[in-house]
Amino acid sequence: MGESYTKRKIMITGYGTVAKEFVKMINEQKERYRESYGFYAEIVGIIGSKGMIYEEDGIDLVTLLSFGKGSQALGQYAQQKQIYIQAPELKGDVLIECSPTNLETGEPALSYMKAAITKNMDIISVSKGALVQALPELKKLADTNGCRIKYSGATAAALPTLDIGEYSLAGSRITEIEGILNGTSNFILTSMSEDSLSFENALKLAQERGIAEANPALDVQGYDSACKILLLANGLFHKTWTLNDISIEGIEKVSKADMQFAKINGNDIKLVASARSIDGTITLQVKPEIITADNPLMNVKGTNKGILFHTEEMGTICCIGGASHPRGAAAAAIKDMLNLYRG
Amino acid sequence: MGESYTKRKIMITGYGTVAKEFVKMINEQKERYRESYGFYAEIVGIIGSKGMIYEEDGIDLVTLLSFGKGSQALGQYAQQKQIYIQAPELKGDVLIECSPTNLETGEPALSYMKAAITKNMDIISVSKGALVQALPELKKLADTNGCRIKYSGATAAALPTLDIGEYSLAGSRITEIEGILNGTSNFILTSMSEDSLSFENALKLAQERGIAEANPALDVQGYDSACKILLLANGLFHKTWTLNDISIEGIEKVSKADMQFAKINGNDIKLVASARSIDGTITLQVKPEIITADNPLMNVKGTNKGILFHTEEMGTICCIGGASHPRGAAAAAIKDMLNLYRG
Numbered sequence: 001m002g003e004s005y006t007k008r009k010i011m012i013t014g015y016g017t018v019a020k021e022f023v024k025m026i027n028e029q030k031e032r033y034r035e036s037y038g039f040y041a042e043i044v045g046i047i048g049s050k051g052m053i054y055e056e057d058g059i060d061l062v063t064l065l066s067f068g069k070g071s072q073a074l075g076q077y078a079q080q081k082q083i084y085i086q087a088p089e090l091k092g093d094v095l096i097e098c099s100p101t102n103l104e105t106g107e108p109a110l111s112y113m114k115a116a117i118t119k120n121m122d123i124i125s126v127s128k129g130a131l132v133q134a135l136p137e138l139k140k141l142a143d144t145n146g147c148r149i150k151y152s153g154a155t156a157a158a159l160p161t162l163d164i165g166e167y168s169l170a171g172s173r174i175t176e177i178e179g180i181l182n183g184t185s186n187f188i189l190t191s192m193s194e195d196s197l198s199f200e201n202a203l204k205l206a207q208e209r210g211i212a213e214a215n216p217a218l219d220v221q222g223y224d225s226a227c228k229i230l231l232l233a234n235g236l237f238h239k240t241w242t243l244n245d246i247s248i249e250g251i252e253k254v255s256k257a258d259m260q261f262a263k264i265n266g267n268d269i270k271l272v273a274s275a276r277s278i279d280g281t282i283t284l285q286v287k288p289e290i291i292t293a294d295n296p297l298m299n300v301k302g303t304n305k306g307i308l309f310h311t312e313e314m315g316t317i318c319c320i321g322g323a324s325h326p327r328g329a330a331a332a333a334i335k336d337m338l339n340l341y342r343g
Numbered sequence: 344m345g346e347s348y349t350k351r352k353i354m355i356t357g358y359g360t361v362a363k364e365f366v367k368m369i370n371e372q373k374e375r376y377r378e379s380y381g382f383y384a385e386i387v388g389i390i391g392s393k394g395m396i397y398e399e400d401g402i403d404l405v406t407l408l409s410f411g412k413g414s415q416a417l418g419q420y421a422q423q424k425q426i427y428i429q430a431p432e433l434k435g436d437v438l439i440e441c442s443p444t445n446l447e448t449g450e451p452a453l454s455y456m457k458a459a460i461t462k463n464m465d466i467i468s469v470s471k472g473a474l475v476q477a478l479p480e481l482k483k484l485a486d487t488n489g490c491r492i493k494y495s496g497a498t499a500a501a502l503p504t505l506d507i508g509e510y511s512l513a514g515s516r517i518t519e520i521e522g523i524l525n526g527t528s529n530f531i532l533t534s535m536s537e538d539s540l541s542f543e544n545a546l547k548l549a550q551e552r553g554i555a556e557a558n559p560a561l562d563v564q565g566y567d568s569a570c571k572i573l574l575l576a577n578g579l580f581h582k583t584w585t586l587n588d589i590s591i592e593g594i595e596k597v598s599k600a601d602m603q604f605a606k607i608n609g610n611d612i613k614l615v616a617s618a619r620s621i622d623g624t625i626t627l628q629v630k631p632e633i634i635t636a637d638n639p640l641m642n643v644k645g646t647n648k649g650i651l652f653h654t655e656e657m658g659t660i661c662c663i664g665g666a667s668h669p670r671g672a673a674a675a676a677i678k679d680m681l682n683l684y685r686g
Contacts, residue, residue, distance in 0.1 A: 025514075025656070033514060158657035160511035167510050168503035170685070171368075171376060171677040178541065296663050299639045313368070313674035314501035314665065320639050321660035332654035334514040 001015025005038040006341045009092035011045040011121070013112045016101030018126055018153070019046070020069045022096060027061040029047040033334075038343025047112070047290050048074045051085040069252035090115040096333055096338075097125040103223065103243070106133030113149075117141050123334045126153030126329055128227045135231065136240045150336035155231050156181050157329040159305045165236040172313040174236055176282075178274045181228040181325030183303035184212045184219035185251050185271045189288075190301050192259045193268050199254055211303060211324075221250035222271065229273035233284055237275065241284060249287040258288075266293045270300065296320070348381040349684045352435035354388040354464070356455045357442030361469055361496070362389070362414045365439060366674035370404040376677075381686025387435050390455070391633075394428035431674055433458040439676055439685075440468040446566065449476030453487045456492075460484050469496030471570045478574065479583045494680035498574050499524050500672040502648045502665025508579040515656040517579055519625075521617045523555070524571040526646035526667030527555045527562035528594050528614045533644050535602050536611050540589055554646060554667075555627045564593035565614065565629040572616035576627055576653060580618065592630040601631075607634045613643065639663070 010026075012019050026041050034040045043061065045054040048071035053059065063080055067073035078085050096115040099109050109130035113123055117138070125131055130138070131154055142149050155161045156179070157227065165174060180186050184206060190204035206212035218224045226246045234241055251271050262269050272289040275282050291298050296318040300306035306320040322328055351371075355362050369376075369384050377383045377554035386404065388397040391414035396402065406423060410416035421428050436460040442452050456466055468474055473481070474497055485492050498504045499522070508517060523529050527549060534545040546563065549555035561567045569589045577584055594614050605612050605648070615632040620623050634641050639661040643649035649663040665671055 029514070037513065052495070155481055158660070160507060160660065163511040164503060164507075164662075167682060168678070170380070170681040172674055261414040294642070294644070296639070296642045299637070299642055301637070313677075314670075314671050316666075317501070317503065317662065317664035319507075319660065319662045321658055323658040326659075328657050334656075335511070340515040341508060 005034050005040050005343065007040040007042060008094050008341060009044045010041050010094050010096060011047070011090060011092040011116075012043065012096045012098060012128070013047045013109065014097070015046050015048045015069055015071070015074060016098060016100065017069060017326040018329045018333075019096070019098035020065075021326045022098070022333055023061055024065060025327075025330055025334055027065060030097050030323055033338060037254060037338045037341075039338055039341040041337065046074060046090045047234045050075070052088045053078050053083065054089075054091065055081075055083065062312055067303040068189055077227060090121060091118055093121055094337065095121050095123045096337075097127055097130070099127055101127045103129050103218070103227065106130035110134055110343045113138055114141065117145050120145050120147050122147045122340060123149045124153070124333050124340075125149065125151040126333050128154040128231070132227045132230055132243060134292060136236060148338060148340060151231065152332040152336050155228050155328050156307070156322055157324070157332040159307065160319055161228075161232055161307050162235055164307075164317065164319055165232065169309060169311055169317065170316060172311040174309050174311050176274070176276045176310040177229070177232060177236065177307065178272055178276070178297070179225075179229065179232075179299055179307035180270050180305055181273045182219050182271060183305055184216065185222075185225070186284070186300060186305065187211050187303045188220065189251060189254065189270055192254065192256065193263065196256065196260075198256050199252060220252055222248045222273075225271060225286045229275060229284055229286065233275040233282065234281040237282060239282075245284055247285040247287070251288050254288050262290055268298060270297060272297075348377050348383050348686065350385060351382040351437050351684060352387045352389070353384050353437050353439060354433060354435040354459075355386065355439045355441060356452065357440070357470070358389050358391045358412055358414070358417060359441060359443065360412060361672045361676075362439070362441035362671040363408075364669045365441070365676055366404055368670075368673055370408060376681060379679045381679055381683075382684040384680065389417060390431045393418070395431045396421050396426065397429055397432075397434065398424075398426065427472055433462055433464060435610040436464055437680065438464050438466045439680075440466060440470050440473070442470055444470045444472040446472050446561070446570065448568055449473035453477055456481055457484065460488050460490055463488050463490055464468060465490045465683060466492045467676050467683075468492065468494040469500075469676050471497040471574070474574055475570045475586060478577060483627045487646055491683060492575065493683060495675040495679050496672050499572050499648050499650070499665055500667070500675040502650065503662055504571075504575055504650050505652075507660065507662055508575065508652060512652060512654055512660065513655040517652050517654050519617070519619045520572070520575060520579070520650065521615055521619070521640070522568075522572065522575075522650035523613050523640055523643045523648055524616045524650070525562050525568045525614060526648055527559065528565075528568070528645045528646065529643060530554050531563065532594060532597065532612055532614060534653060535597065535599065536606065539599065539603075541599050542595060563595055565591045566614075568614060568629045570618040572618060572627055572629065576618040576625065576662070580625060582625075589627040589629060591628070592632050597631050605633055610634060611641060613640060615640075
């Protein structure tokens with residue numbers, strides 16, 4: 001490639017840890033992306049909770065990165081550059097959606113995405129709320145406006161899940177999907193398994209290490225896993241299921257005795273999100289399950305994730321990895337961007 | 344999609360087990376491919392060792408599939424349809440290269456591919472010989488003629504390897520690759536490990552089950568693994584290494600005692616093909632290695648394969664599966680075809 005390349009103006013909504021990591025990667029790697037993929041990303045605007053910074057010819061990323069994150073950093077940037085914090089307005093070619101996930105309303109992401117689509121912007125979403133609420137509607141709107149939606153960052157991030165189903169298994173019929181899709185609950189179960197901790201103590205350890213949030217409900221009650229299997233199953237089986245179609249059980253009731261009993265038999269307990277064929281119907285569920293020693297998911301330890309695709313033509317394909325950290329999530333958004341525009 | 348679709352004329356070189364499976368899949372699934380991927384494949388010609396059958400408006404697949412495989416089946420088809428066996432000539436839009444692998448000359452695949460490229464045909468290769476001999480040259484020729492080369496079928500087939508590196512890890516820097524890339528030698532080592540067989544007896548078992556060929560040299564001496572890591576490493580690191588750049592050691596010298604010693608410590612022995620960074624230089628090798636219990640490749644059993652990608656941005660990603668059978672290899676060619684032309 002080298003000489004000819006595609007250039008797109010990028011707008012980011014939300015400026016938390018993942019968005020900042022995305023900006024950092026663009027700042028460090030944009031010339032490599034241009035050379036290797038024939039794509040040049042220019043970040044022109046970032047919308048935070050208190051308004052947006054926007055520079056038609058590109059935000060000065062080095063200056064921006066010298067500040068922290070969130071609206072405070074955007075304010076400091078505006079002050080340093082002597083520009084105004086403007087009212088939010090979607091402009092440019094691509095929206096990178098990184099605002100906080102709200103599973104009940106999907107907002108503010110949903111409004112941002114709709115506004116972006118009506119301006120013919122492609123969308124790369126890292127946040128899950130709007131997708132869980134309204135992906136079928138958003139896809140229809142995107143089709144009408146000739147734009148595309150990618151969301152690797154919302155479906156287990158650095159672990160390839162949707163990619164494998166859509167690209168690596170193209171043409172093959174996927175019959176069932178089983179995954180360990182939440183790093184926090186897997187860390188807790190791994191600590192219970194390997195260090196004989198109770199659920200409470202393992203959760204405490206996860207919180208001390210910054211793996212679990214102060215309010216760990218979304219992770220340990222299984223909702224995060226449910227969102228991911230929902231997005232994967234809808235995408236790969238071409239359905240429009242909602243969270244209400246999923247039977248969800250978290251890991252809070254897994255006891256030391258349950259774990260000990262599993263281990264006596266050489267097994268383990270993991271939180272499995274699945275789309276399985278039961279009596280000829282695909283059934284979605286999230287629940288703690290016994291994993292036997294010969295299951296490749298056995299080796300998904302700590303904050304790692306893993307997924308199994310059962311197919312008619314290619315047998316069973318397992319993918320493991322994607323340790324949960326913000327850089328991995330940002331890298332998933334970068335991947336989506338390069339795959340949309342590479343030469 | 345549904346109404347509008349892309350149609351391409353397909354020519355196949357070689358009509359062995361994998362090619363026949365490819366024809367079977369097209370025959371069974373072509374309408375599903377058209378509906379789901381907006382692509383319709385019409386097989387117009389098949390070249391065997393004694394000439395070709397060619398029908399401008401598409402070969403009658405049901406009739407063809409009623410015969411066996413190889414030149415004999417092509418002859419029977421010609422007789423039944425009252426057409427001539429013609430001198431081989433590359434025609435159409437896409438070449439599916441399935442002729443027998445010859446690692447020394449790359450022929451006849453190499454000549455077929457060059458002829459196809461000069462006629463602006465895209466190439467999907469299942470056979471390895473020509474790619475191992477001349478992929479850089481073929482790629483250059485393809486660039487000049489505006490055509491594309493895909494070869495999932497030659498790089499561990501149903502196990503996604505190149506796909507993951509190029510697509511699922513787009514933008515991330517791969518630092519090292521380690522893989523169990525040969526199903527036959529992995530079956531032998533698994534039998535040695537689980538059933539305490541000697542190499543000789545495990546090989547005999549593999550031959551009895553039709554897993555190892557009468558002449559198992561390519562598999563057990565490590566050459567098949569070497570070809571795959573060569574194609575992967577050249578593709579993903581943008582290099583032009585040859586087989587001579589790889590240190591290759593097979594599994595014939597792995598003894599019962601070696602295996603027992605590994606197992607005492609909870610480890611296992613696998614044939615690992617790797618591209619690792621040693622003193623800052625990527626070094627390619629194939630050799631039997633100790634695999635520790637925490638390595639996700641530990642669970643690659645029997646004829647399965649597995650691969651680890653170490654990356655800067657996404658951590659370590661492991662993919663396991665792709666049980667070795669002709670349907671999986673044919674499915675890999677179908678995948679490449681759909682990814683080239685999908686709507």
